[in-house]
Amino acid sequence: MEDVVIIGGGVTGCSIARELSRYDMKITLVEKEEDVACGTSKGNSAIVHAGFDASPGTWKAKLNVAGNKLYPALCEELDVPFKLNGSLVVAINEEEEMALHELLDRGETNGVKGLRIIKRDELHALEPNLSPDARAALDAPTGGLVCPYELTIALAENANQNGVKFWLNAPVIGIDVQEDFSLLVKTPKGNIKTKYIINAAGLFADEVSKMAGAEEYTITPRKGEYLVFDKQFGNLAKKAIFPTPTKISKGILVCPTVDGNIFIGPNSNNIEDKNDTGVNAPGIEEIIKGGKKLVPDLPLKNVITSFAGLRAVSNTNDFIIEASKLVKGFINVGGIQSPGLTSAPAIALMVREILLEEGLTLKEKREFIPHRPKKLRFRELDNEERQKLIKQNPAYGHVICRCETVTEAEIIDAIRRPVGARSIDAVKRRTRAGMGRCQGGFCSPRVLEILTRELGVDPLEITKKGPGSNLLVGRIKEFLQDEGGDDNDK
């Protein structure tokens, strides 16, 4: 029997897994997709928010500010790139400028440090590409940037090193309360008996809660779409640039990523289908329009990709983090919309407290390993280090992804690491191979070959992102024989 089963391998579930892996107990994380970080934690703005936006007193406000403070040390420990570049909320008319003062007050009430309003000249000196209409801004120096899937994967790797088991491709399809009051988590891969369940199923947390017979709530998907520009325009914005927010959303931003690209987005539209992460033409128009308000001169010819993410908005419009009163041992961590990424480390601590209250005894492990296995990024090394590395392992001399300078050794490492990559996209999230300007055109056949070799499978079995997404459909000539036998065809 497990002590804890965590449902959902997003940043919330993986943060909780990693936090709990400090203690002596049996933990399994179950995830319906083929990898962690395939849900909302893959597609979002990747900003470690300062915390001035959420209404004072909400869990969103408290956990945002608390999470923000935990970020630098956490990223250092897990070797995850983190940049404290600051955020700006820009006003383009008098009304908006007034609203900045409200935001500043709200931020200070939430406990955000260092907030100040800057005027036109300072603003334009900081961000020369801003629209000439920009007249003032709220400067939040504690806003930062992180790569959300890299963080989620790092948390998973480290949790796994510390004993957490990961069941991938394992959607939870039912939860039963047993006679001995233990809980049974059912998946197509098998069932798991456990004392506690943590429901971190993101967009599907409402359905999972219902499966267990716990409190009912609803999660509405709210879509945000993005466009990403080529790295050569990485200087377009230095800080995360927000417009003055409206009631429903923080608005469409122009923002750098920790890897040096620039994106615009997200818009904010409620939709019905929780799986609909498609990007649509009207959405693209909307974000271009929004982005141009802040930075009129956008390099639209140099868009390298588009993506969308779905916010998991609960009917309370706040995070729902509490032990069920109906089902003993079931803990909801639902409605984790923005600023959920920022809040994740603080949410994990809060869940630990709830487990203690619910009667779980926690005994610290002596052998807890705080760091994940060293991850070498060839493109970030200097030439001397590169030379040494290739001497030790010649596979570092074989560049596979030329846009992002990713070597064969890094791809092999991504496959062999804890919770290792099994698909082209999983390799991409771990190494950036295929994320550059050619979007995998050059390297995907080579990554496929390495996956085939490392996993000892046929190329036909390699997928882009799990079952059903195979890249290749057959060998050459195969279909010819098919047709040859069928005389009636044509």
Added chain:
Amino acid sequence: MINKELVVIGGGPAGLAAAIEAKKHGVKDILLVERDSGLGGILQQCIHNGFGLHVFKEELTGPEYADRFIKELEDMGIEVLLDTMVIELTKDKRIIAVSHKKGLMQIQAEAVILTMGCRERTRGAINIPGFRPAGIFTAGTAQRFVNIEGYMPGKEIVILGSGDIGLIMARRFTLEGAKVKCVAEIMPYSNGLTRNVVQCLEDYDIPLLLSHTVVNIDGRDRVEGVTIAQVDEDFKPISSTEKYVTCDTLLLSVGLIPENELSKMADIKMDDITAGPVVNHRMETTVPGIFACGNVVHVHDLVDFVTMESQLAGRGAANYLKNRMPLGKHISILPGEGIRYAVPQLIDPQNIINEKQNFFMRSTKPMEKARLFIESDKDLIRTKVIQHIKPSEMINIELKKEELADKDINSLRFFLQEEGVADGNQ
């Protein structure tokens, strides 16, 4: 630090021809660096024929065409490093390259020829809405899977864009037993060579839908279908014309982009239209001693022209190494009405190689018949009538040195004027 007289970066048709020509013109110490495990570049996966009509006066397949140059290069004893990727180039011609055999190498060259070729434009670059399922490939990637690896990336295929690789792949897929449902091209004319439209589509009854584009991609895990629509004059899809086509694969053949990361590192001036370096009469970039040729300069439709251009670059580099004297006054080549771009962008008329200068250019739109005007800022030099002009087919014109000899000219302009086509059965 390794010292070399000339380093050629890229072992495709451009690099091969440039290295051979430089050697023929007296450069002794040449190194050719290629990131792949063999020479020939993209030609190795172009197993169809149609290469070499201009250079060899016969039709060869891609690998056959490449082999002639590879043999010659080997016979000349030119040093080659395979599986070696150049990751840095400075304007002082210092090169950093890595390979699994030799590790990290620092090379100081006296002259460099850039022949890195181009890459394919991708989906993101053209913003097709929809999901991101498996089954979306650029035509060249699909070509590699089929022709080199021996695997089929799809069975029912829609092709977006009528670039040449897409057309060639339409035929290849059909011959392999897959069904190519249609080719959608957003422009009102094809972007490939006429001979490819005829031999790869018409001969196999594959419809070419002009003024059409893909407006949505359906399928979560694997492509299940695409929605195709006609576009208006502003290339905006007309929603009443939307049509759903089931398929498991969407092939993108929406253009090529010269691959100039290294050129930019070396502070070489780029041409916004070609997306390649600005070059002069001997294919020298704005950084003296760094030359460029082939698809890295501008995307060619025929390899024969790549070869010709690269031979010029090879000679240019040899000249540079022999005689480091600065060149004379350069005049600018200006694309006028009807011309999208012209290469080279600069020439020094007094130092033209071989007493003649070739110019490559592309038109802005198809024209049944037009007159090409070549004029300097002083006077009209020459005109020439050209038939069946298409943006996808490069115009190649040769001027003699004496036509450019007037020492006082400051610029040269090319422009096209459409001429009426006689009624009848044109």
